[in-house]
Amino acid sequence: MEKPEHHIFVCASFRADGDPKGVCHKKGSVALLPYIENEILDRGLNAQITSTGCMKACDYGPVMVIQPQGLWYGNVASEDIVDDILDALEDGAVVEDRLIK
Numbered sequence: 001m002e003k004p005e006h007h008i009f010v011c012a013s014f015r016a017d018g019d020p021k022g023v024c025h026k027k028g029s030v031a032l033l034p035y036i037e038n039e040i041l042d043r044g045l046n047a048q049i050t051s052t053g054c055m056k057a058c059d060y061g062p063v064m065v066i067q068p069q070g071l072w073y074g075n076v077a078s079e080d081i082v083d084d085i086l087d088a089l090e091d092g093a094v095v096e097d098r099l100i101k
C-alpha cells in the first residue's frame with residue numbers, strides 16, 4: 001500500500017456510542033465529503049480523506065485537519081472554503097484566517 005502524502009480528516013461528529021452529536025455534521029461537514037473527494041481526484045492530489053468522530057473543537061466546526069502538516073481548519077462550511085484550503089495545500093501555503101490556533 002502506498003501511503004498518501006496528505007491525509008485530510010473531516011469531522012463527522014460521531015461520539016463513542018456511534019451517534020453524531022456535535023456541531024460539524026449539523027453544519028454540513030458530511031455533505032462536503034464527496035466534493036472534497038472529487039477535488040482531490042481532479043487536482044491529482046496524493047491525499048486521502050477520512051471522516052472522523054468529534055475532534056473536540058466543536059466551537060470551530062465544521063473542522064478539517066490536514067496531516068502531516070498538523071493544520072486544523074475551522075468553519076469549513078462551503079465548497080469555496082474547501083477550494084481555498086486545497087489551493088493553499090497545493091501551493092504549500094496555509095489559509096491563515098481559517099486556522100484554529
Ligand code: FES
Pocket residue numbers: 011012013014021022023024025053054055056057058059061062063
Ligand atoms: S463535532 Fe466536530 S469537533 Fe466536535
